[in-house]
Amino acid sequence: MKKQLLLIVAMLLPMVASAYDIAVENAEGIIIYYTYINNSTELQVTYKSYSASGRYGSNYTYTYYGYENVTDLVIPDEVTYMGRTRKVTSIGYNAFKDFRALKSVTIPNSVTSIGTSFEGCTGLSSIVIGDNVKSIGTSAFKDCSALTSINIPNSVTSIGSSAFYGCKGLKSVTLSNNIAYIDDFVFYGCASLESIIIPDGVTGIGEKAFTNCSNITSIIIPTKITTIGESAFSGCISIEKIIVNDIAAWCGINFMNYASNPLYDAKEKRLYYDEDSEIIDLVIPNGVTSISKYAFERCTGLKTLTIGSNVNSIGEEAFYLCSNLVSIIIPNSVRTIENAAFNFTNNEGLPVKIISQIMDPQKISNNTFSTNVYNNASLFVPEGTIDKYKACDGWRKFVFIEEGTGGETIPTIHKCATPTISYRQGKLAFNCATDGATCQYSITDTDIKSESGDEVQLTATYTISVYAKKVGCENSETATATLCWIDVEPKTEGITNGIAQVPAKVVLIQTTGGTINVQGCDDGEQVGVYSINGSQIGTAVSQNGAATVNTTLKPGSVAIIKVGEKSIKVVAR
Numbered sequence: 001m002k003k004q005l006l007l008i009v010a011m012l013l014p015m016v017a018s019a020y021d022i023a024v025e026n027a028e029g030i031i032i033y034y035t036y037i038n039n040s041t042e043l044q045v046t047y048k049s050y051s052a053s054g055r056y057g058s059n060y061t062y063t064y065y066g067y068e069n070v071t072d073l074v075i076p077d078e079v080t081y082m083g084r085t086r087k088v089t090s091i092g093y094n095a096f097k098d099f100r101a102l103k104s105v106t107i108p109n110s111v112t113s114i115g116t117s118f119e120g121c122t123g124l125s126s127i128v129i130g131d132n133v134k135s136i137g138t139s140a141f142k143d144c145s146a147l148t149s150i151n152i153p154n155s156v157t158s159i160g161s162s163a164f165y166g167c168k169g170l171k172s173v174t175l176s177n178n179i180a181y182i183d184d185f186v187f188y189g190c191a192s193l194e195s196i197i198i199p200d201g202v203t204g205i206g207e208k209a210f211t212n213c214s215n216i217t218s219i220i221i222p223t224k225i226t227t228i229g230e231s232a233f234s235g236c237i238s239i240e241k242i243i244v245n246d247i248a249a250w251c252g253i254n255f256m257n258y259a260s261n262p263l264y265d266a267k268e269k270r271l272y273y274d275e276d277s278e279i280i281d282l283v284i285p286n287g288v289t290s291i292s293k294y295a296f297e298r299c300t301g302l303k304t305l306t307i308g309s310n311v312n313s314i315g316e317e318a319f320y321l322c323s324n325l326v327s328i329i330i331p332n333s334v335r336t337i338e339n340a341a342f343n344f345t346n347n348e349g350l351p352v353k354i355i356s357q358i359m360d361p362q363k364i365s366n367n368t369f370s371t372n373v374y375n376n377a378s379l380f381v382p383e384g385t386i387d388k389y390k391a392c393d394g395w396r397k398f399v400f401i402e403e404g405t406g407g408e409t410i411p412t413i414h415k416c417a418t419p420t421i422s423y424r425q426g427k428l429a430f431n432c433a434t435d436g437a438t439c440q441y442s443i444t445d446t447d448i449k450s451e452s453g454d455e456v457q458l459t460a461t462y463t464i465s466v467y468a469k470k471v472g473c474e475n476s477e478t479a480t481a482t483l484c485w486i487d488v489e490p491k492t493e494g495i496t497n498g499i500a501q502v503p504a505k506v507v508l509i510q511t512t513g514g515t516i517n518v519q520g521c522d523d524g525e526q527v528g529v530y531s532i533n534g535s536q537i538g539t540a541v542s543q544n545g546a547a548t549v550n551t552t553l554k555p556g557s558v559a560i561i562k563v564g565e566k567s568i569k570v571v572a573r
Contacts, residue, residue, distance in 0.1 A: 077108035345372040352377035364394030416476035418470040432468035441466040460485035486566035530560040
């Protein structure tokens with residue numbers, strides 16, 4: 001009983017706990033608090049201490065000390081204490097939580113991770129993130145309402161859920177090209193955000209990632225995205241345009257809820273799927289295996305639909321109320337068609353033709369198609385299968401069933417040719433052998449930096465990727481290249497107008513398998529290829545401005561290309 005009373009008394013007493021190991025002034029005389037990490041070989045930024053009072057449990061109230069009067073903070077890349085120098089490699093949990101006076105922070109290149117560090121810093125309006133940060137943690141900048149822009153360096157590979165939740169002043173974000181997934185709630189409530197370019201490497205967008213971003217007017221969806229979480233763009237009431245780089249990205253997406261669908265314009269009664277106009281003729285590529293529920297619900301501009309030969313399931317209400325559909329081609333691969341998938345009535349009363357290539361029809365519900373379609377459309381089925389359809393639940397409701405294709409030619413879905421990349425007189429040129437195809441390109445510059453220091457190393461190197469797309473075709477493979485300015489020696493003497501003269505030549509490097517092609521060389525110039533350990537694996541002499549080196553490099557291998565005295569690092573594709 002005595003022990004229990006002591007425990008209860010202890011629970012009611014205020015508590016004070018130290019949260020740091022050392023405290024050291026930075027160059028501006030501001031004391032910063034650190035804990036030892038990684039077997040005490042590195043440092044993590046933390047806070048001084050906290051107090052907690054009240055009943056034990058969820059009613060604790062916390063008060064943080066140590067940074068309350070700090071407005072501008074530069075975190076050093078290393079700290080010397082008692083004669084020992086250690087790198088600062090992370091910003092820890094709650095390091096600056098709720099410090100409303102804080103206005104600007106500079107994070108050095110030594111830092112590789114940012115935890116839940118700046119939540120509630122409502123005065124924070126400027127932050128510089130070092131080039132080596134790999135992860136930004138859950139709720140890292142949550143409710144930093146004064147933050148207007150942020151540049152996320154290409155080193156970042158993950159951003160935790162709710163990282164920028166409630167940053168209602170955030171207008172622009174530059175996302176890292178290495179981000180593979182945009183987590184749940186990351187930009188929830190960023191009401192000032194006007195546009196977002198999602199990097200090509202992103203494969204998924206989490207639940208409510210952009211919910212209530214009410215000023216976003218345009219979104220570019222890249223090729224590799226295969227999943228978009230529930231309500232990902234709910235409340236994005238200002239969206240005017242969705243640029244879809246690959247229609248395959250939309251199949252399997254379950255956020256087309258009519259009641260809250262931000263892509264549905266109540267005034268014009270339409271969905272925005274294409275860069276310039278509504279979908280009229282839709283071809284689902286062969287690479288798609290399923291179309292989930294609501295995927296194209298109320299797509300009223302849609303007239304013809306060809307489903308790719310690898311689709312095996314069509315979800316509930318996938319084409320519900322697509323009121324202008326007149327032609328549907330369903331491949332033999334389809335095994336499941338869910339409730340109301342094609343429940344529509346043609347508004348104009350035009351003849352509707354449905355071509356099913358399914359050899360062994362499976363049961364479907366009686367409202368998979370509308371009563372109007374069952375009574376008036378023409379269903380064409382493969383030769384020798386009409387009795388199967390007439391005996392199969394759902395399919396047998398069609399009044400008019402015939403064998404054949406009704407004179408229609410089933411279209412073949414082709415793949416666009418991979419584009420070529422060339423450079424001449426200051427211009428990049430992309431060319432695709434597929435007639436009518438357009439090239440979609442991405443260019444990144446490794447010299448784009450924003451940090452502190454006395455000098456910066458410039459590489460004058462661009463990474464280029466491009467693929468071709470065409471309505472009715474699958475997207476091409478992506479072609480990549482590296483564009484370099486070599487022999488760069490800026491002249492600094494005698495400059496009067498602030499412009500340095502830079503004598504340089506440009507080379508374009510492309511890899512295909514183990515073959516490396518270098519354009520822009522001087523005739524007779526030696527081009528060597530080396531492995532990452534320095535051994536030579538190929539060489540060639542340039543002729544007609546180009547050199548081709550055949551190697552045994554595997555995709556993903558790093559190679560060093562030496563042109564004259566200049567070395568360039570590339571990754572084999």
